[in-house]
Structure formats: C-alpha cells, structure tokens
Amino acid sequence: MDWTLHCDVCDVDWPADEVRYRCSCGGTLDVKHPFGDRALPSLDALDARRASRNAVDRSGVWRFREWILPLDEAHIVTRGEGNTHLYRAPERLAQWVGLENLWLKHEGENPTGSFKDRGMTAGVSVARWLGMQDVACASTGNTSASLASYAAIAGMRAWVFVPEGRVAFGKLAQALAYGATTLSVRGDFDDAMRLVQDVCADEGIYLLNSVNPYRIEGQKAIGLEILQDLGWRVPDWIFVPGGNLGNNAAIARALLDLRDHGFVDRVPQISVVQAAGANPLARAWRSGAAIEALRADTLATAIRIGDPVSAHRSLRGLRQTNGRVDDVTDDEILDAKAHVDAAGIGAEPASCASVAGLRKAVLAGEVDRDAEVVCVLTGHVLKDPGLVVDYHMSQLDGHPTPFANAPIPVDATPSAVRDAIRRARGA
Numbered sequence: 001m002d003w004t005l006h007c008d009v010c011d012v013d014w015p016a017d018e019v020r021y022r023c024s025c026g027g028t029l030d031v032k033h034p035f036g037d038r039a040l041p042s043l044d045a046l047d048a049r050r051a052s053r054n055a056v057d058r059s060g061v062w063r064f065r066e067w068i069l070p071l072d073e074a075h076i077v078t079r080g081e082g083n084t085h086l087y088r089a090p091e092r093l094a095q096w097v098g099l100e101n102l103w104l105k106h107e108g109e110n111p112t113g114s115f116k117d118r119g120m121t122a123g124v125s126v127a128r129w130l131g132m133q134d135v136a137c138a139s140t141g142n143t144s145a146s147l148a149s150y151a152a153i154a155g156m157r158a159w160v161f162v163p164e165g166r167v168a169f170g171k172l173a174q175a176l177a178y179g180a181t182t183l184s185v186r187g188d189f190d191d192a193m194r195l196v197q198d199v200c201a202d203e204g205i206y207l208l209n210s211v212n213p214y215r216i217e218g219q220k221a222i223g224l225e226i227l228q229d230l231g232w233r234v235p236d237w238i239f240v241p242g243g244n245l246g247n248n249a250a251i252a253r254a255l256l257d258l259r260d261h262g263f264v265d266r267v268p269q270i271s272v273v274q275a276a277g278a279n280p281l282a283r284a285w286r287s288g289a290a291i292e293a294l295r296a297d298t299l300a301t302a303i304r305i306g307d308p309v310s311a312h313r314s315l316r317g318l319r320q321t322n323g324r325v326d327d328v329t330d331d332e333i334l335d336a337k338a339h340v341d342a343a344g345i346g347a348e349p350a351s352c353a354s355v356a357g358l359r360k361a362v363l364a365g366e367v368d369r370d371a372e373v374v375c376v377l378t379g380h381v382l383k384d385p386g387l388v389v390d391y392h393m394s395q396l397d398g399h400p401t402p403f404a405n406a407p408i409p410v411d412a413t414p415s416a417v418r419d420a421i422r423r424a425r426g427a
C-alpha cells in the first residue's frame with residue numbers, strides 16, 4: 001500500500017489502512033497516489049488488457065488499477081463492471097440536441113444497471129482488504145442495488161437505508177433480491193444519509209456511501225474508459241448529471257491525473273447538470289456564494305439530493321477543467337428522456353439530465369455546434385419503469401407528455417387489428 005487519504009482543506013494525510021471517511025475537520029478525504037513513484041502502464045498496455053483472459057484485467061475499473069487503486073488481486077471483488085458502450089448518438093437524437101458530434105457513454109450497462117458498480121467494486125474490495133464483514137449505505141436506490149450485489153458476491157452482510165416511498169421500483173427490487181437488509185427510513189435521502197453515518201462507526205459497519213473515498217476512486221474509471229473508447233482522443237466536453245456530485249469530481253480527477261503525467265495533452269471541459277428542484281451546486285455556481293443545503297424535489301430520484309457530500313471536490317474539478325454547472329426542469333428531463341429512449345438507447349430519468357443540459361447549453365450558445373461531446377447516461381431505462389409507463393399513459397400529474405407512446409387497446413379480431421394498424425400509420 002503506497003497511498004494515503006488526504007484532506008484538501010487542511011492539507012493533512014491520514015493512513016489508508018484505518019477505517020476513516022472524513023478528516024478531523026469534517027472535510028471529505030481523497031485518495032492520494034504517489035503516481036511519480038509508481039510504474040504506470042502505457043496506453044497500449046491498457047488497450048491490451050481489454051483482451052486479457054484475466055477478469056481483473058478485463059474489468060473496466062481494475063484495468064486502470066495503477067490510476068485507481070493498486071490493490072492485491074486477492075482482495076478484488078469484481079463483476080466485470082464497466083466496459084459500457086460508447087454510442088454515437090443516432091442522427092435524430094443528435095439533431096434534437098443540436099450537435100453533429102455527440103456520444104453517449106451508457107453507464108446503465110453496468111452489472112446492476114448504473115455507474116455505481118464502478119465505485120462499489122472498489123469500495124467492497126477495500127472492505128475485504130480491511131477485513132470488514134458488514135457494509136452499509138444510504139441511497140436513492142442505485143447505490144443500494146450495487147452494494148447489495150457486490151456484498152452478496154463478497155459474502156458480506158449489506159445494510160441499506162432508503163427513504164420510504166421514494167425509491168424507484170427497479171432499484172428497491174434489486175436491493176431486496178440481492179439479499180440486503182433494507183431499512184425503509186421515514187424521511188428523505190438526506191435524513192437516511194445522516195442516520196447511516198451516525199450508526200456505522202458504533203456498529204462496526206463499513207460505510208460505502210460516496211463519502212467513502214474509495215467509491216470515488218472506482219468512478220474515475222468512467223473518464224479513463226471514455227478516452228480509451230475514443231482511442232485516447234480527448235473530447236471537448238463531458239456532460240454529467242449531478243446529485244451527490246461524486247461522479248463529476250471523479251471523472252475530472254482521473255483526466256487531470258492522466259494529463260499531469262503526460263498521457264494526454266489536455267482535459268475536456270466538464271459540465272454538471274442538476275435538476276432544478278435539487279440544484280444546490282447550480283445555485284452556488286450562479287451566485288458565487290457557498291453551497292447551501294436545500295429540500296430537494298424532482299422526478300429524477302437518483303439526483304434528488306439537497307445536501308451533496310462531494311460538493312468540495314466537485315467544485316475543485318470544475319475549476320480545474322474550466323467546467324460549468326447548469327440545471328434543467330423536470331419537463332426538460334422528461335423531454336430528453338423521451339428522445340434518448342425513443343432513439344433505442346434508453347436511460348433512467350436522472351441520466352437524461354445530461355442530455356437535457358447539453359441541449360440547453362447548445363441553444364444558449366455555450367457549447368459550439370461542432371464540439372465533440374460525451375453525455376454520461378448514468379442508469380438503465382428499467383430502473384424506473386413506473387415513471388416510464390406513467391409518462392406514456394399521460395398519467396404524470398402536472399407534467400405534459402408530448403412524446404407519449406401509449407399502447408392502443410384493440411379487440412381480438414383481425415379487422416379491429418387491421419383498423420388499428422391503418423390508424424397508427426395515419427392512413
């Protein structure tokens with residue numbers, strides 16, 4: 001072990017092999033790597049690992065282990081996460097967004113259907129390395145789904161804290177199915193988050209929320225893999241939805257490290273997109289003031305977060321990549337989702353905030369029409385089937401559904417079916 005846990009606020013290092021999530025000042029901790037003293041693989045070597053017979057080499061996280069965490073293979077708990085598709089946006093979608101050169105990195109293609117698996121393989125592997133038997137998180141859903149799966153594979157007990165009644169069905173189903181002990185907290189996500197942090201230390205449970213520095217390390221692989229997918233060409237922009245703000249911080253960190261060590265010559269600009277009802281970062285960005293917690297409300301449950309844990313490291317990454325922050329309304333998210341879904345790709349609501357935010361930025365002239373842009377789609381379309389069906393049945397209270405594709409009721413006779421086909425074709 002050659003890394004430490006670093007507090008950016010007081011510039012203090014903590015040892016990596018003790019259970020610690022925050023500095024004594026309360027600040028979040030970052031894993032600090034001595035890259036200069038570590039043998040770093042060439043880009044060709046990283047490409048060769050993709051075809052390896054070794055599952056650890058092939059993992060879209062552990063392939064980059066020198067950049068993420070050079071943990072001994074014996075500790076690694078992997079499901080072959082990452083290796084998600086980088087789609088060139090189908091033409092109709094690209095036109096709607098207003099860009100020629102648009103890519104979609106579909107993190108919903110991870111083993112449990114969201115990018116959280118990238119952080120979780122790192123977090124659960126560290127739990128094994130530290131000898132922990134129990135792991136826990138508070139979650140709007142995807143983190144708990146991922147934790148439940150990786151803990152089961154590692155033979156650990158998973159404790160999941162979810163806000164009662166506010167978790168999309170697909171995600172709750174996963175936590176239960178993978179065998180996590182699920183505490184349905186009468187409160188919102190921020191309440192669940194506070195509670196899990198309170199009890200983990202006393203109960204000997206390893207906390208795997210994004211306050212855990214190793215989750216962020218695993219998520220760095222998204223940025224690395226995007227560049228690898230592009231043959232190590234650096235796009236102009238990466239658009240990412242923002243909730244707890246760990247993901248954008250992780251992507252920025254990875255790409256800055258790669259540049260600082262001479263593997264690429266520049267970094268993309270990073271744009272965080274929040275939901276207008278859960279936008280503490282966007283507010284702070286616009287006003288120039290410090291981030292203030294708020295009561296969050298949005299249909300995009302994965303980013304319904306009012307008090308983001310990783311605000312500090314997020315802002316740092318945004319400044320270092322000449323980034324930007326914006327927010328979009330739920331109706332803008334729903335429109336973007338309808339287009340992403342109908343393009344045949346599909347993603348959960350929060351994911352589509354990236355596409356909605358990009359369209360807004362293009363229309364406002366803040367992103368050039370000839371820029372090469374990657375939108376991160378953070379979760380799978382089936383994570384929130386309730387919202388999808390309500391949208392297409394036009395049953396989303398208070399929200400217009402201009403792109404609804406409702407099923408057509410039809411009698412069980414050939415003539416009724418023929419009539420329905422003619423009507424649907426507009427004949």
Ligand SMILES: *Cc1c(COP(=O)(O)O)cnc(C)c1O
Binds near residue numbers: 248303350378
């Ligand atoms: C967790 C999550 C987010 C938010 O990511 P942060 O790192 O918390 O900003 C966005 N979309 C989906 C689908 C998620 O699961």
Ligand SMILES: [Zn+2]
Binds near residue numbers: 007011
């Ligand atoms: Zn500190």
